[in-house]
Amino acid sequence: MKLQVTQENLAKALNSVARVANTRGTLPILANVVLKTVGTRLTIAATNLDIAITHYIGSKVSDEGSITVPAKLMQDFVNTLPSGVIELHLDDYKLNIKTDQYKSVINGVSAEEFPVMPDIENGKTWNIDSALFKRGLQQVLVAASSDEARPVLTGLYLRTVDGQLILAATDSYRLAEKVLMKTKEDVDLLVPANAMQDLLRLIDDQSENIEITSDEQQVKFKVGDIELVARLIDGKYPDYQKLIPKEFKSSAVLKRSDLLNITKVSSLFARESAGSITISLDDDASKINIHSVASQLGENTASADAKITESGDITLNSRYLLDALAVMNGDEISLSFNAKLEPCVLSDTKNKDYTHVVMPLKS
């Protein structure tokens, strides 16, 4: 293998794939990235067996070939090099890296020994606007579970209902649902949330479209010159929609920034009570009050003006409320519930495409 690439391109590619390379795994070679010439292009790839990321960059290839090298070292090294042309030259299993100022040799391992990258032979393909999908991921990922005990809840549920593409996640304590767009596609995919975390990093503002291809086992996201392949989670996703109340007894409409601020302050006093804060809607005073108590340290009451329909109390985990408010869009939001122990629903008063549900705490 002998070729020339620019430091900018090689660094960008390594930064997008190296993250999935895993040094702590049982298979040492998974700590490596694969460099492989494909025609006039160089592919840089890494996998942790659940997720595989491949980045294509342009290069001047003199001799074809492939090798794997330690991901972390290669990434740190190339990132430290000055911008300009880098010459890669494989000599046996030694990767020689040359610029006018630097001469390095990194010991590699044959690409033969690298596990085969999963790929999708004949799946169906469709497209989605990348900015839209990115925003959807940001708003929904927060509600996904990281507890492997219930694998389905560690996924994002992407599917079409009545001609609309919907993205949802729940860890059973909270739930986020985003209506993405109208579509004729019939989609039903349970995608690992951590793979979508990685995808999020790969969607930059240049990328216009994301091409999504899937079969029974896998899904591939193509963003510009980058491909991310993930294994689908199998299992039946809970029918969460029946958990979302459509009508409410008590509700408050107020500035999102106001609710965010008073929740932040209240949460400071809720640290020793697992984040527990009590929200009271006061119809007469047209105020929303949040009360939190830290037995040893003291207590706090914070309030903000709000349009209230019928007074009521509910106790929530302040962290969940902060997470929700952080990913919501509008300036004005509504917080609604029917009773102390029933779901609390947050949504934007103008734009109804996003719904966030927080289950209450007993108090």
Place this chain on the structure above:
Amino acid sequence: MKLQVTQENLAKALNSVARVANTRGTLPILANVVLKTVGTRLTIAATNLDIAITHYIGSKVSDEGSITVPAKLMQDFVNTLPSGVIELHLDDYKLNIKTDQYKSVINGVSAEEFPVMPDIENGKTWNIDSALFKRGLQQVLVAASSDEARPVLTGLYLRTVDGQLILAATDSYRLAEKVLMKTKEDVDLLVPANAMQDLLRLIDDQSENIEITSDEQQVKFKVGDIELVARLIDGKYPDYQKLIPKEFKSSAVLKRSDLLNITKVSSLFARESAGSITISLDDDASKINIHSVASQLGENTASADAKITESGDITLNSRYLLDALAVMNGDEISLSFNAKLEPCVLSDTKNKDYTHVVMPLKS
């Protein structure tokens, strides 16, 4: 105690003192900050018994008084409040904090129970330009030791020699010396480096002068409305100056940025060899070369143009070299030594007020 302060001032004060309050100590009350009215001002203070910081802020005092409250909670709380007027009102040992939006009670502990803040009765006082002193600290602190086994090396040595004020530190592997200014004062202080780390945070660009007062046991630094008092380290500081060679056999003069870059790259290959890199000055080629080897991973040679006087090799810890280059000023620096196992001296070619010595590694 009853008074009004602005959120801006109270937050600023808490942010400057809260850091020395210690939650992990044997004395629980040291996790608190003391609030105390002094005439028309409010003092916010904390101590870890080695260092005490006191910040004075203007306030509208209706009733005098004092209390101590948990530093972390108070700091986080006030930082989260919106800017504007805050009313503090002590009711028994409960500190009531009110703004138009927030009503909080923080449980306090009597200031009587707080250890007496160390202060200096009749010491001598002098002044130094704060920008100059700040820069000096930044350049010298890096060489101080954190190993309590040799307390004197955990200090910065500030003293006058032949009418010049000099700041120095060494951990016995490297040494940094800064000539600050001419002075008539006769100074000889061994100040804890960690106290100077704290002082560094307190010197903002507004502060013009630092007033330094010391007696046999303690030193006080007054920066604007803030006072930091530290216990002096006692013990005899090593006579480091005899370790600094004045003449050299081999030396290289080059751009600081060039040496920084090639050292960074080389250090990546030196991780498993305790940072060991070998520097070779090549007289004929007018180059400085750095070679590093990671037995498993590979090796690297990096080079840069330099004016060389007599070829020679020396092996250094790349981290020490990076630390030194990071705090040096000039665009052009010199790296000089007499032999493989003798000290390597770095200095600015234009401005000789800063000297950094790195001891070589055996190789």
